[in-house]
Amino acid sequence: MTFPQGQWQQIIARDPGHSARYIERFRMLAAQGHDLYGEARLIDAMVGRGSALLDAGCGPGRHAGYLHEAGHRVVGVDVDPALIAAAQADSPGPTYLVGDLAGFDLPEEAPQEFDAILCAGNVMTFLHPETRVPALAQLASRLAASGRAVIGFGAGRGYAFDEFLADAATAGLSLQQAFATWDLRPFTPQADFLVAVFGRA
16 A cells, blocks of 8 residues: 655655665764664563564664663664665674555564554654555554553654544553653653653544
8 A cells, every 4th residue: 555755755865875874874964872772672671572663664673672681672764775784783682674654564574563662763744644644553453452652753854742642542542650851851832852651532
């Protein structure tokens, strides 16, 4: 099935070198010793060892790789083949696949449902508006009965928090907690970032 192109796909269509620069930026930050794994540490703290985890919009694999090294069974999905290739090269171990979050098939050997789903890096704001609810529904359908999905993105990126929360409810996700940062500071009406923790409705 073909889905409308999201913002990320439109960017790389206009600027084919964008993905390579993005990959190199995070390689440089890692080499400089920057902490790039806070989101993954949060997920690791939420689940038992050896859990099945989905990194939705995994990019070049830094979170998926961290979680794999922590002993989990990890699947990373991203729409950008260049980012998946970088993930396979730089953070081997997880199962990586190129796919649209609104509809992707998992290989038989991979987990089919997940104890936790991570969606970081403003991924939700790159989706085409028509695919937001289908993508959220796909994530809901992949959650284990007691699983949790953690989705974070910033304000001012074309997807209002209230609209996102309404879409998530429509898609079958039940909001459990809302925070303003990945280190779990309280969410307030003035917050410019949202980290939302969902279960299955």
